[in-house]
Amino acid sequence: xxxxxxxxxxxxxxxxxxxxxxxxxxxxxxxxxxxxxxxxxxxxxxxxxxxxxxxxxxxxxxxxxxxxxxxxxxxxxxxxxxxxxxxxxxxxxxxxxxxxxxxxxxxxxxxxxxxxxxxxxxxxxxxxxxxxxxxxxxxxxxxxxxxxxxxxxxxxxxxxxxxxxxxxxxxxxxxxxxxxxxxxxxxxxxxxxxxxxxxxxxxxxxxxxxxxxxxxxxxxxxxxxxxxxxxxxxxxxxxxxxxxxxxxxxxxxxxxxxxxxxxxxxxxxxxxxxxxxxxxxxxxxxxxxxxxxxxxxxxxxxxxxxxxxxxxxxxxxxxxxxxxxxxxxxxxxxxxxxxxxxxxxxxxxxxxxxxxxxxxxxxxxxxxxxxxxxxxxxxxxxxxxxxxxxxxxxxxxxxxxxxxxxxxxxxxxxxxxxxxxxxxxxxxxxxxxxxxxxxxxxxxxxxxx
Amino acid sequence: xxxxxxxxxxxxxxxxxxxxxxxxxxxxxxxxxxxxxxxxxxxxxxxxxxxxxxxxxxxxxxxxxxxxxxxxxxxxxxxxxxxxxxxxxxxxxxxxxxxxxxxxxxxxxxxxxxxxxxxxxxxxxxxxxxxxxxxxxxxxxxxxxxxxxxxxxxxxxxxxxxxxxxxxxxxxxxxxxxxxxxxxxxxxxxxxxxxxxxxxxxxxxxxxxxxxxxxxxxxxxxxxxxxxxxxxxxxxxxxxxxxxxxxxxxxxxxxxxxxxxxxxxxxxxxxxxxxxxxxxxxxxxxxxxxxxxxxxxxxxxxxxxxxx
Numbered sequence: 001x002x003x004x005x006x007x008x009x010x011x012x013x014x015x016x017x018x019x020x021x022x023x024x025x026x027x028x029x030x031x032x033x034x035x036x037x038x039x040x041x042x043x044x045x046x047x048x049x050x051x052x053x054x055x056x057x058x059x060x061x062x063x064x065x066x067x068x069x070x071x072x073x074x075x076x077x078x079x080x081x082x083x084x085x086x087x088x089x090x091x092x093x094x095x096x097x098x099x100x101x102x103x104x105x106x107x108x109x110x111x112x113x114x115x116x117x118x119x120x121x122x123x124x125x126x127x128x129x130x131x132x133x134x135x136x137x138x139x140x141x142x143x144x145x146x147x148x149x150x151x152x153x154x155x156x157x158x159x160x161x162x163x164x165x166x167x168x169x170x171x172x173x174x175x176x177x178x179x180x181x182x183x184x185x186x187x188x189x190x191x192x193x194x195x196x197x198x199x200x201x202x203x204x205x206x207x208x209x210x211x212x213x214x215x216x217x218x219x220x221x222x223x224x225x226x227x228x229x230x231x232x233x234x235x236x237x238x239x240x241x242x243x244x245x246x247x248x249x250x251x252x253x254x255x256x257x258x259x260x261x262x263x264x265x266x267x268x269x270x271x272x273x274x275x276x277x278x279x280x281x282x283x284x285x286x287x288x289x290x291x292x293x294x295x296x297x298x299x300x301x302x303x304x305x306x307x308x309x310x311x312x313x314x315x316x317x318x319x320x321x322x323x324x325x326x327x328x329x330x331x332x333x334x335x336x337x338x339x340x341x342x343x344x345x346x347x348x349x350x351x352x353x354x355x356x357x358x359x360x361x362x363x364x365x366x367x368x369x370x371x372x373x374x375x376x377x378x379x380x381x382x383x384x385x386x387x388x389x390x391x392x393x394x395x396x397x398x399x400x401x402x403x404x405x406x407x408x409x410x411x412x413x414x415x416x417x418x419x420x421x422x423x424x425x426x427x428x429x430x431x432x433x434x435x436x437x438x439x440x441x442x443x444x445x446x447x448x449x
Numbered sequence: 450x451x452x453x454x455x456x457x458x459x460x461x462x463x464x465x466x467x468x469x470x471x472x473x474x475x476x477x478x479x480x481x482x483x484x485x486x487x488x489x490x491x492x493x494x495x496x497x498x499x500x501x502x503x504x505x506x507x508x509x510x511x512x513x514x515x516x517x518x519x520x521x522x523x524x525x526x527x528x529x530x531x532x533x534x535x536x537x538x539x540x541x542x543x544x545x546x547x548x549x550x551x552x553x554x555x556x557x558x559x560x561x562x563x564x565x566x567x568x569x570x571x572x573x574x575x576x577x578x579x580x581x582x583x584x585x586x587x588x589x590x591x592x593x594x595x596x597x598x599x600x601x602x603x604x605x606x607x608x609x610x611x612x613x614x615x616x617x618x619x620x621x622x623x624x625x626x627x628x629x630x631x632x633x634x635x636x637x638x639x640x641x642x643x644x645x646x647x648x649x650x651x652x653x654x655x656x657x658x659x660x661x662x663x664x665x666x667x668x669x670x671x672x673x674x675x676x677x678x679x680x681x682x683x684x685x686x687x688x689x690x691x692x693x694x695x696x697x698x699x700x701x702x703x704x705x706x707x708x709x710x711x712x713x714x715x716x717x718x719x720x721x722x723x724x725x726x727x728x729x730x731x732x733x734x735x736x737x738x739x740x741x742x743x744x745x746x747x748x749x750x751x752x753x754x755x756x757x
Binding site (some may be wrong): 069078083084085098101173197198273274275276277278279280282283305308309310311312313315316319321322323325326329330334337338370371372373374375430 | 499500501503518521522523544545546564565566567568569570591595610612613614615616627635636637639658659660668680681682684700703704705726728742744746747748
């Protein structure tokens with residue numbers, strides 16, 4: 001089921017209701033203009049084809065504890081190690097906590113980096129650094145890795161090049177993450193937001209474009225033009241000046257049934273939807289897989305919109321300043337342990353994993369030493385990521401943390417290296433990055449090549 | 450053809466025509482139906498909305514209170530009548546998350562956790578008869594209580610609170626006064642449960658490394674005895690109403706399943722077995738059944754099952 005504007009419409013099966021569109025001030029202006037597209041280089045132009053035709057970043061917003069998940073320290077003192085046992089994985093010599101048995105059973109399908117280092121201990125700043133490679137200040141804010149890949153690739157078909165699947169622009173209780181979108185490229189390169197509910201119904205806020213227009217009325221030119229004028233005035237009032245891009249993108253999605261259907265998880269079998277689980281994250285992951293299948297160049301799958309683990313009106317991110325062990329045991333890890341292996345299996349069974357780079361990451365880790373509230377706080381000095389697909393070597397670890405998980409012992413890996421590596425695997429060269437004036441000074445995580 | 454004289458080798462042409470077989474088949478069908486009915490009665494689904502759930506507890510023999518994820522941002526307390534199947538929010542207009550409900554033995558008090566502000570959770574004790582509440586607000590900064598439970602006489606509320614990196618068991622009166630430390634051990638304590646006679650206390654603790662279940666005197670936490678000894682997590686112990694058994698959750702067989710054992714830790718018996726998760730068991734007041742949360746086909750529902 002796809003929600004367009006305020007009303008729901010079904011694109012397959014069951015009763016359908018009329019779909020209306022309305023203009024939203026938060027309209028993301030993604031893609032859609034040929035002259036912009038020509039500014040990007042196709043993958044083929046940069047030499048050999050990209051190893052990763054698509055990139056899927058699973059964004060664990062709020063920062064999971066590395067010690068309680070993928071980098072346990074069972075021999076550390078009790079004030080560090082936490083309450084969980086460890087289990088063997090399919091990677092010799094590598095153990096996870098016993099919260100993640102299913103992920104442990106597929107550890108041979110990904111590379112585990114245990115030596116990430118960031119510099120920003122706060123969520124919005126840390127999120128921007130993790131997603132762009134650079135600090136928010138001094139500005140200007142650099143483009144998200146997704147905007148870089150999307151711009152490099154250009155547009156192919158009616159689907160946007162950079163999708164954010166989840167519940168909207170990521171934020172904490174104070175503000176949004178500046179690095180969520182186009183940065184210096186402009187809002188035209190912001191991600192196309194796909195909002196998924198736990199029953200799998202999808203909201204596409206970008207299609208809130210032309211209030212009063214239904215797909216059936218698009219052919220009614222007089223009505224359409226009338227509504228466009230209304231929409232244009234609203235865009236101007238909202239300070240959004242690139243009407244044409246917005247219009248073309250929305251029109252393309254609205255007018256092309258196959259593009260719309262890509263968002264519709266009701267086209268999946270019931271058993272597939274069950275395997276992902278009827279949770280917001282589970283169904284979001286299924287939408288993300290459909291986007292990869294539709295060859296969207298870059299998809300960011302967000303665990304939550306907000307970081308806070310338990311705070312009124314926030315949607316249970318990984319920021320566990322309290323209840324760290326309870327939340328991980330009761331909710332977060334069981335959910336991740338269901339969805340991530342299913343996503344990986346699904347991509348592999350469909351033959352997509354070879355050409356899709358999957359990166360599971362967050363903005364930082366959490367304090368190795370348990371805090372006074374028997375939980376863990378922010379820790380940018382050491383954290384983890386998982387890399388799979390696109391031919392990256394799997395079944396091993398890259399980098400090692402010290403005996404308490406406080407600092408990398410080897411291979412310190414920065415967010416800039418993450419972005420550079422993602423872009424390289426997605427087909428960009430140093431020259432491509434220089435031409436777009438992005439990721440200056442970035443080096444590669446050599447072990448992933 | 451006459452097959453009435455033994456020995457006789459049955460043949461397809463004969464069996465359908467013989468008179469005794471329909472009777473045998475009928476008996477078999479009845480037996481199968483009875484067996485199926487018995488199995489169904491032993492483990493029956495109570496809800497079918499598949500939303501994320503946790504923390505069921507009985508208000509009385511016919512009424513459950515539990516937590517459901519009503520919105521992506523909210524865990525909501527829900528009350529369900531088991532006879533009619535009707536359910537309603539416990540606090541209709543509440544938008545903050547509320548979780549981990551506990552009910553006093555006489556059904557007069559409902560204690561639960563309430564999310565107040567950023568990573569800040571308080572405990573509310575609601576007098577359901579007099580329609581008034583007491584509370585322990587969160588401490589300043591990030592802070593939260595956990596796992597409320599009532600004493601056998603319903604006069605005190607046990608709860609868990611962390612300070613100095615140690616997660617301790619406290620108790621207070623139903624008006625949230627006279628707060629005392631009951632258990633202060635290294636590591637993390639959680640899930641207190643008091644026997645109906647008031648003599649014994651169960652709880653989970655990491656004092657020996659990982660989550661294990663311990664028993665102690667309810668009066669002062671002394672007389673500690675370790676009931677489980679396993680490298681996996683043994684969590685969420687609850688006394689049966691007669692105080693003779695303990696239901697708990699463990700991942701010792703690979704994923705979260707529900708187990709029962711004697712109060713001395715003997716006779717551990719697995720009650721559930723499913724590739725998906727079974728968790729949050731609570732005893733029915735009759736002591737013969739438990740209600741629990743079962744993850745099935747990607748959804749979460751309450752189930753009730755007999756305990757042999």
